[in-house]
Structure formats: C-alpha cells, structure tokens
Amino acid sequence: MKASFSGVTRVAAGLLVTLGGVAVAQAESKGTLAVVNAGRSGWEVAQRAAEQLNRHAGGWARHAPVAAVLAGKPHAGGLPRGHVGRELAAALQRVRQGRRLSPADLFELGRLLAVDYLVVLRVHERTLSARLFSVHRRGFSPQGFEARDHSVTQLSGYVRAQVRDASSAAPPKRQSWLRRWWFWATAAGVAALTIGLAATSGDERSGDLRIRVVRE
Secondary structure: OHHHHHHHHHHHHHHHHHHHHHHHHHHHOOOOEEEEEOOOOOHHHHHHHHHHOHHHEOHHHHOHHHHHHHHOOOOOOOOOOHHHHHHHHHHHHHHHHOOOOOHHHHHHHHHHHOOOEEEEEEEOOOEEEEEEEEOOOOEEEEEEEEEEOOOOOOHHHHHHHHHHHHHHOOOOHHHOHHHOHHHHHHHHHHHHHHHHHHHHOOOOOOOOOOOOOOOO
C-alpha cells in the first residue's frame, strides 16, 4: 500500500511537470508572422517583402496563394474556402479600408491567420514603410521601418530587432500561462484525483478498485 501510494505520487508530480512544460513551450514558441499590404497598390513590393521573410511565415501565410492575397495581388483568389476564407476576406478588407490601422482589426486578422506577428506594409510612390504588430500583445512595436526605392533588404533585420526588444520586455500578465488560475486548478485536480485513487485502491479483502473524490 505504501509503495503504491509513493509510486502514484511520483506520477502526479510528473503530470504537474509535464503540464508546466507544455505551457512554457507554447509560450516560448512565438515567432511566426504574415506580411500584409495595408495599401491599395504596390503588391509586387509587398510580395518581395513576403519572400524576404518567408522562413518566418506561419499559419495560413505559409500558403503561397494566401500570401499573394495578403500582398494585394489583383485577382489572386487564394483564400481558403468556406467560413474561414470569408472571415479572412472581411478582416483584410477592414484593415485596408480604414483610415487608420485599428489594433482590433489587426488582432482579428492575425488570429484568423494563426500567426504571432503581422508585418504591416504601405507602399508609397518612392518609399516603403512598415510596422510590426504583435497579435498577442495587440499593439505595434515601438519603432517603424522606412526604406527608399522600395528596398526590402533590411526588412528582416528590422523584424528581428523589434521581436528581440519585445521579448526582453516583461510580458503582460494576461499572457502568462503559468499565472492563469485554471491551469493550476486543473493540475492540482489531476494530482488530487491520482492521490485519492492510490489511497483507496488497496482493498485487500475484495480486490475492487474504488475511486473516492475528496473535496476540501
């Protein structure tokens, strides 16, 4: 009985460590992005920017037809079918039609694309401007990017610098998996149920397995 209890206790502790490891891994795996042309022109420039940052592309932005739509290529028609495609089209239209970039609209677009960052571009007559938007923080990076002659060669360096600066800052409390009450409540519940199972499984007379849930 004592050995059984000790063994199951170790299992419960292992479950706690595993759940914590999953949360940390998910929190630290952020880094995918999508390039979005927020203007009505310059899709060729936006497409070059997407190719420059292609290795960081994530979610739906990894698909070339979807990336072409995000770049603003005319008649691209590459959005997924069904409900997801309609929501993406509506979110992208709101971003491009707004006089100012709305964090709420950008958050919705990033959520639908399943990425962590949006590189929001505007192509002007002689220059290219960009701004990194964090989907999880729902805000822009402190610094923007501007290049003459529509050059995208320095864009990847800009993105890396902004992501590094954001990572070094303290994350918002609402984004910390390890501080969410439901995570630790679930973990504690799993451990309590496992220990309760061990405490009631040693019925030597009947050999029955009995589960007793103890509420404190």
